[in-house]
Amino acid sequence: MYEVIHNEELAPEVWRLVVRAPRVADARKPGQFVIVRASEACERIPLTIADADADEGTITLVVQAVGDSTREIASVPAGGAMRDVAGPLGRPTEIEQWGRVACVGGGVGTAVLFPLAKALAEAGNAVTTLIGGRSEPHVILRDELAAFCEDVRVTTEDGSLGRKGFVTAELEEMLADDATCPQAVYAVGPVPMMKAVVELTRPQAVKTIVSLNPIMVDGTGMCGGCRVTVGGEVKFACVDGPEFDGHAVDFDELSTRQRTYEEDYCRLDAQFRQTE
Amino acid sequence: MSTTETPTAKERMAIERAAMPEQPAEERVRNFNEVNLGLVEEVAVREAQRCLQCKNRPCVQGCPVGLRIPEFLEKIAARDFAAAAEILQADNALPATTGRVCPQEEQCERLCVRGKRGEPVAIGWLERFVADWMAEHATAPASKADPSGFRVAVVGSGPGGLTAAGELALRGHEVTIFEALHDAGGVLRYGIPEFRLPKRIIDREVANLEALGVALETNVVVGRTLTIGQIREQFDACFIANGAGLPRFCNIPGENLKGVYSANEYLTRVNLMGAYRYESRTPVARGTTTVVFGGGNTAMDSVRTARRLGSERAIIAYRRGREEMPARAEEVKHAQEEGIEFMFLVSPTELLGDEDGWLRAARLQRMELGEPDASGRRRPVPVDGSEFELPCQVAVAAIGTKANPLLTGTAPNLQLNKWGNIETNERHQTSLPDVFAGGDIVRGGATVILAMGDGKAAAREIDDFLREGASA
Numbered sequence: 001m002y003e004v005i006h007n008e009e010l011a012p013e014v015w016r017l018v019v020r021a022p023r024v025a026d027a028r029k030p031g032q033f034v035i036v037r038a039s040e041a042c043e044r045i046p047l048t049i050a051d052a053d054a055d056e057g058t059i060t061l062v063v064q065a066v067g068d069s070t071r072e073i074a075s076v077p078a079g080g081a082m083r084d085v086a087g088p089l090g091r092p093t094e095i096e097q098w099g100r101v102a103c104v105g106g107g108v109g110t111a112v113l114f115p116l117a118k119a120l121a122e123a124g125n126a127v128t129t130l131i132g133g134r135s136e137p138h139v140i141l142r143d144e145l146a147a148f149c150e151d152v153r154v155t156t157e158d159g160s161l162g163r164k165g166f167v168t169a170e171l172e173e174m175l176a177d178d179a180t181c182p183q184a185v186y187a188v189g190p191v192p193m194m195k196a197v198v199e200l201t202r203p204q205a206v207k208t209i210v211s212l213n214p215i216m217v218d219g220t221g222m223c224g225g226c227r228v229t230v231g232g233e234v235k236f237a238c239v240d241g242p243e244f245d246g247h248a249v250d251f252d253e254l255s256t257r258q259r260t261y262e263e264d265y266c267r268l269d270a271q272f273r274q275t276e
Numbered sequence: 277m278s279t280t281e282t283p284t285a286k287e288r289m290a291i292e293r294a295a296m297p298e299q300p301a302e303e304r305v306r307n308f309n310e311v312n313l314g315l316v317e318e319v320a321v322r323e324a325q326r327c328l329q330c331k332n333r334p335c336v337q338g339c340p341v342g343l344r345i346p347e348f349l350e351k352i353a354a355r356d357f358a359a360a361a362e363i364l365q366a367d368n369a370l371p372a373t374t375g376r377v378c379p380q381e382e383q384c385e386r387l388c389v390r391g392k393r394g395e396p397v398a399i400g401w402l403e404r405f406v407a408d409w410m411a412e413h414a415t416a417p418a419s420k421a422d423p424s425g426f427r428v429a430v431v432g433s434g435p436g437g438l439t440a441a442g443e444l445a446l447r448g449h450e451v452t453i454f455e456a457l458h459d460a461g462g463v464l465r466y467g468i469p470e471f472r473l474p475k476r477i478i479d480r481e482v483a484n485l486e487a488l489g490v491a492l493e494t495n496v497v498v499g500r501t502l503t504i505g506q507i508r509e510q511f512d513a514c515f516i517a518n519g520a521g522l523p524r525f526c527n528i529p530g531e532n533l534k535g536v537y538s539a540n541e542y543l544t545r546v547n548l549m550g551a552y553r554y555e556s557r558t559p560v561a562r563g564t565t566t567v568v569f570g571g572g573n574t575a576m577d578s579v580r581t582a583r584r585l586g587s588e589r590a591i592i593a594y595r596r597g598r599e600e601m602p603a604r605a606e607e608v609k610h611a612q613e614e615g616i617e618f619m620f621l622v623s624p625t626e627l628l629g630d631e632d633g634w635l636r637a638a639r640l641q642r643m644e645l646g647e648p649d650a651s652g653r654r655r656p657v658p659v660d661g662s663e664f665e666l667p668c669q670v671a672v673a674a675i676g677t678k679a680n681p682l683l684t685g686t687a688p689n690l691q692l693n694k695w696g697n698i699e700t701n702e703r704h705q706t707s708l709p710d711v712f713a714g715g716d717i718v719r720g721g722a723t724v725i726l727a728m729g730d731g732k733a734a735a736r737e738i739d740d741f742l743r744e745g746a747s748a
Contacts, residue, residue, distance in 0.1 A: 023501050032500075037458060043549065043557050044458070068557050084458040086495035217549065217558075220456050220497055221680050222466075223541035224523045227532060234525070234532070239682060253532055256633035260534045264559030 001081040005058055007074075011133070011140045013065045014108055015074040016050070021085045022057030024049070030119035031093030031211070031243055034059065035219045037084040038072040045069050046216050046238075048112040049088060059085075062111030062140070067265055089219045090242045095123045098184040098207075102174055103149075104167050104197055105131045106189025110140050112211050113188045120186070121148040128153065128182070130170045136161035168196045175204060182206060187246060191255045198246035208246035212237045214254060215261070228254050282354075283325050293395035294323040301613040305583050308470040308552050311610055312376070312404075320405040324352035326390060326397045334387035335399060340729025341374075341439070343367045345384060345399055352402055361410045364403065365418040369442030369485065370435060370728060372411070372477045373464060375404025378725045379604045411480055417487060421448035426742045429454065429511040431498045431683065434462020435724040436517030436715030438485060439731030440738075444515075445488040447739045452511070454496040457548065462519055464724070466548040467540070469577050471584070472607075475547075499682035504690065504711065513710045513738045516698065517731060520716035521680020525673050526569060530627030535561045535635035539574045539674035546581050563669025565589040567638055569624055570674030571601035573723075576608065578672045579616050587670070590616050595623040595643050595656045621645070621656065625663060627671060637665045676721055683717075695720055704734035705741070712738055 006018035024034055028049050035044045051060035065074040076082060093116050101120050105113035110131045121127045127148070132155040133139040139154055139161055146152045153170045154162030163170065167189075174180045185208040187197040194210045201208045214237050216226040221239035228237055231248035235241065297313040298304075304311055315323065327349040335345040344363055351360035364371045380386075380400035388396030426449045430437045433455040441451045459465055461478040486492065496502060498518065507514050523538030525531050542560065545551040549558035566582035568575050571594035583590040592611070594601060597620050601608065612618075619640070626639040642662035645654035679696035691699040691707035697720045698713040700706055706713050714730025716722060 023496065027501055041555075041557060084495050086456065086458065086497060086501075088500055089497065217541060217544050218457060218466075220500075220682060221522050223544050224525065224538040225541045229532060236522075239522075239680075253633075257532065257534060259633075260561070261559040268557055268559070 001083060002085040004076050004078055004080045004082065007076065007078050010062065011138050014111075014138075014140060015063050015065065016111075017061045017063065017073070017076070018058050019061060019082060019085060020057055021059050021087075024085060024087050025052045025054045025057050025059050028052050028059065028088035029092030030095065030115040032088035032090050033219075033242065034061070034085050034087030035089065035216075036061065036073055036082055038069070038076055039083050042069040042072055042083070043067075044084075044217060044219065045073060046089070046213065046219055047073075048115070048211070050111045050114050051118075062108060064108040068268060086219065089238060091240070093119060093209075093243055095119045096184070097123060098125050098182070100180070100182045101125045101127050102171060102182040102185045103127055103129045104171055104185060104187040104189070104193075105129065106167060106193040107133055107138065108140070109189030109193070109211075110145075112213075113186065114141055114145065116186050116188075116211075117145060118148055126150050128174065128180075130155070130167045130174075132156065132167035134158065166196070167193065168200060171197060171200055175200060175206065184209065185246075186211075191251055191258065194246065195251040195255075198249070198251075202247055209243050210246040210249060211242045212244060212249070212254065213242065214258060228257075285328060288325055288328055291322055291326045293326065294319045294398055294401070296398075296401055298610075301610075301615070304471065305614050308584055310474055311471050314408055315401055315405045320352060320402055321355055323398050324349045324402055327353065328389055330389050332389070334389065335384040335397075338383040338385075338387040340383070340725045341368050341732050343384075343403070348406070349397065349399070349402060352406065357406060357409050358413070358415060360406045361413075361415050362418075364406050364410070365415070366446075368403075368728075369439040369732075370481045371403055372407035373435065373473060373481055374725055374728065375400055375402075375407050376473050376477070377468060379723060381605050383725070418446055420446055420488065423450070424448040424742065426450065426512040427452070427510070428738060428742075429507045429514045431507070431514065431516045432456075432462055432518040432715070433460035433482070433492065434517060434519050434715065434727060435464060436727035436731040437462065437515065438481065439728040440515045440517065440714070440735040441490045442485050442488060443732050443735030444738060445485065445490050447735070449739070449742070450489070450491075452491045452493060454498055454502065454507075455492065455494045456497040456518070458494050459548070460492055460494065466544040467574065467577065468724075469543065469547055469581050470552070471580070472577065497682065499684070499686045504683065504687035504708070508708070508710060512742055513712065515731070515734050515738060516683065516706070516711065516713040516717060517715040517727060518680070518683055518717050520677035520721055521682070522678050523673070524676045524678060526624055526675065528624055528626050530629055530635070531673075533627055533629040533635045534633050535563065535669050536627060536671045537561075537673070539568075539570070539578045539672050540677070542578055542672045543574070543581065546585070552581075552585060560585065561670050562586050565591065565666075565668040566670040566672065567591045567593050567666060567668045568672045568674055569593050570676075571596065571603060572674065572676075573603050573607055575674035576603045576611050578674050580607075580611055580614060582670065582672070583614055583616060589668075591619055591666070591668075592616060593619045593622050593624065593638070593640060593666075595621065596653060597621060597645060600653045623656065623658065624671075628665070635669055635671055637667045638671055639663055639665055677716070679717060679720065703737045703741075704730060705737065710741070
């Protein structure tokens with residue numbers, strides 16, 4: 001069992017948990033994830049390691065409660081425990097000296113972006129972070145990012161915080177000006193957002209790295225459920241990724257595959273709410 | 277003839293092979309309960325009496341873990357099940373498992389003298405009988421050597437790892453198993469379906485090992501959570517049995533459509549994650565027609581699972597002929613009884629989808645058998661112009677696996693062959709002297725019992741290695 005040290009609501013339906021997992025805390029590098037099950041009945045849920053403290057033996061996870069198993073993870077209070085935390089999984093981010101970097105995060109994707117932005121800043125890059133959400137309460141980790149980023153720009157769909165609209169509008173502006181145009185872009189968020197980002201950076205061939213979160217079971221390369229087409233080749237996101245060259249990813253296929261169990265989850269969700 | 281007296285050879289020869297009671301096919305295709313129900317005591321005793329107790333004991337040569345079969349059968353024939361259990365426990369760490377999943381017809385039973393004229397003794401069913409008897413009767417734990425003071429790590433809790441762990445513990449070593457998934461058992465847990473090997477059997481076999489003092493740590497992915505280098509610092513020796521890993525796909529267009537699975541994913545969803553239960557939170561695609569590519573045990577497990585998940589047509593599409601199918605005879609027989617369709621000499625060329633990205637049909641091409649290939653089997657050759665469409669909603673590729681590089685990729689001095697499998701010498705020793713390996717990560721894909729045989733042999737070598745080192 002893996003003790004939960006801390007649990008707080010970060011935004012509506014989004015929780016931040018600190019969990020004791022000493023082996024993971026010791027081995028993890030930015031960009032890696034864990035697979036978590038709150039209890040025996042849960043699915044295996046991949047979650048990015050948002051932060052870690054090797055001395056304390058803890059890792060920080062951010063989870064959006066969207067289904068039974070993620071709701072159960074979010075509901076474990078401090079003092080409780082997770083049945084399973086396996087990892088770290090996936091390849092670590094290759095942290096390079098790009099110069100100026102734009103990190104683009106949508107919704108809970110900002111939590112995935114956080115360790116990457118931190119590592120890029122620590123490596124001496126000038127990091128501008130562009131984060132967005134539906135409305136003010138949905139924008140997460142702004143202050144934490146501001147601690148090491150040169151600039152944090154916020155957009156909301158309703159204009160309740162920062163610029164009204166999508167993060168892509170901010171990115172477009174950065175790309176248009178030679179003085180602000182980044183040498184690399186990291187984008188994490190919903191598939192349509194990542195797809196929009198790579199289309200924006202494609203004409204100028206600005207290196208764009210995306211972190212994918214396809215359907216996954218074991219997370220160790222065994223099942224192949226997380227296969228994505230990258231540059232015409234089939235890759236497993238769990239062992240070959242989760243980060244890939246955004247310009248080579250087949251986002252349409254990814255988006256279709258992510259909807260494989262839509263109907264099953266609707267049925268399961270209805271069942272869950274009935275028994276709750 | 278009384279069953280407690282020793283029968284004469286003539287009397288033994290007169291007994292006919294027992295039949296395994298089974299759940300009727302029409303019933304079992306609607307549940308995931310075990311197909312074989314097991315022999316009752318009277319039948320088991322009589323079956324054991326069929327053994328001629330011959331001097332040559334060819335059956336023992338055919339057993340990868342070297343179970344002392346004639347002695348074991350003699351005890352059953354004499355109704356001394358406790359003594360039979362003692363032999364079984366000493367020789368085989370997972371008897372309830374091997375009694376169910378071993379291809380006996382290719383091993384012990386193939387070499388049985390009685391098989392030369394008529395049917396061999398049903399050694400596998402008797403092994404299962406005693407293993408199940410043990411579960412219901414308190415038996416003395418296997419006797420264990422004094423603590424050696426050595427610590428051994430075992431990577432993977434599949435059949436190879438569990439067997440090695442048991443053997444090492446019996447020899448007095450302190451054993452820790454690292455398992456990547458959330459429960460122990462490896463392929464026994466995620467691969468082999470409930471109707472062939474119930475999960476409670478695996479739980480029991482693992483509990484037996486824990487009772488021997490074996491420590492089990494789940495959720496440790498060696499290569500990611502810990503490296504072999506770290507393990508070598510903390511343990512005196514290590515046995516790697518982390519299995520095969522990456523699934524092979526057919527590499528044809530349409531393979532990323534929804535409804536297309538590797539056998540690993542399909543079976544893991546159903547077995548490890550329990551997707552066959554209505555209340556399970558893990559879904560799995562179901563269709564009126566499921567087609568499985570392949571002809572091995574994994575293909576049989578997949579197609580019979582599909583049938584139980586409600587497919588009216590559950591089809592094996594195999595590129596060679598019936599004789600070339602590597603699946604265990606009993607699985608093929610059971611599959612046929614369950615209404616599985618077999619299409620031989622066909623190979624998929626493309627998978628076709630609907631507008632929502634779901635599989636709607638497979639394009640198959642007919643094959644004919646040409647010259648024998650490297651495996652000695654006749655190579656299938658495509659027949660031009662023979663393509664046809666088979667409507668289906670679910671397709672499963674059960675065409676094998678390849679070495680998973682997660683562990684080996686982080687162990688720079690561990691020598692591999694050109695396929696990425698670990699190289700070992702005749703002592704099961706790798707290029708790192710304190711690291712031994714066995715099972716699929718060495719063999720590149722084999723059976724449960726071969727992995728167990730490796731586990732047992734490697735454990736003995738590790739024992740020698742540790743004691744030689746200590747006395748040197």
